[in-house]
Amino acid sequence: MGPLMKCVQRVALPPPPGRADGGEAGLWDMFKLSLAPHAIPLSLLAALICSPPPAHIPGSGAPAGKADMELLCCEVDTIRRAYLDKNLLTDRVLHTMLKAEETSCPSMTYFKCVQREILPYMRKIVATWMLEVCEEQKCEEEVFPLAMNYLDRFLSVEPLRKSRLQLLGATCMFLASKMKETVPLTAEKLCIYTDNSIRPEELLLMELLILNKLKWDMASVTPHGFIEHFLNKMSLNEDTKQIIRKHAQTFVALCATDVKFISNPPSMVAAGSVVAAVQGLNLGNTDSVLSSQHLTVFLSQVIKCDPDCLRACQEQIESLLESSLRQAQQPHSLSTDTKTVVDEADLSCTPTDVRDVNI
Secondary structure: OOHHHHHHHOOOOOOOOOOOOOOOOOHHHHHHHHHOOOOOOHHHHHHHHOOOOOOOOOOOOOOOOOOOOOOOOOOOOOOOOOOOOHHHHOHHHHHHHHHHOOOOOOOOOHHHHOOOOOOHHHHHHHHHHHHHHHHHOOOOOOHHHHHHHHHHHHHOOOOOOHHHHHHHHHHHHHHHHHHHOOOOOOHHHHHHHOOOOOOHHHHHHHHHHHHHHOOOOOOOOOHHHHHHHHHHOOOOOHHHHHHHHHHHHHHHHHHHOOHHHOOOOHHHHHHHHHHHHHHHOOOOOOOOOOOHHHHHHHHHHHHOOOHHHHHHHHHHHHHHHHHHHHHHOOOOOHHHHHHHHHHHHHOOOOOOOHHHOOO
16 A cells, blocks of 8 residues: 555545535545546655644534644655564575675785786775765765675776776666665665766676676675674673674775775675774673673674684774774875875774774
């Protein structure tokens, strides 16, 4: 039953009055007319039902101002989401995802082996632009990391001129939104975000090229899928899980903009983001199962990796957050971005309290 019919049902309609006296038609007659052949338009019916109630309904017998009416219109533009399926959070699904991520990881050496014009700082600039577009369009959290996965996988197999890097980024967002959005981004809207430097026809041609180079394998595993599995295994209330989820998703998006995390599989990025979020929120003391040491060991067993590798990934995430906050407080420059990409991995710094970050 559509939202308009729900709106009609919530109205306390008077009993069907007689019309022998030629009186004015009431709401009941309008409702019957909407169901009859050659009915009045539903938009007109909705406008009549959702309008302020009259002082007196002719033929209802109720005195003015005492008509029993409850006007409520449920016709709103909201995205309907399916309930979380617990069957998708089983260990069998997790093991399948761990196997699938091995085939969807890009090459970590494409800057040296494949690309001649594309440099790491150029990827950083395009990734930051893509993240801003996704945030402004209120895309699903998984759209941006998936788009960056497409971009890195394409650059791992196909040389590209630097003048076409923004076209590649826009097309990757176009494809990722088709995979994850109920209402995907349009080619025209993405061209507007490039200041019309590309045309929709170019974007559609690039879309076909990406699909061919990636062999139509677009269902890549992203860190967001692993986050839900990790939270499902943690004995926490839903409010705490939601806070951890929001912080971890922010860390995942931040990692997608940095070239240092290309070599890390999505499961490790997700686990490191969850540990960094829990530690930054001070949710566990030394003896708690949510302590950094216990949680790192637990998640490393879940994803079958070395605890030291996971701990190093977590420290990288915290270092990236520290440098990002520091750069946000300083004027941006090309030389600063270049130096950060090349040298930031060797800097040691104190992890930033994630409660100071405006998620």
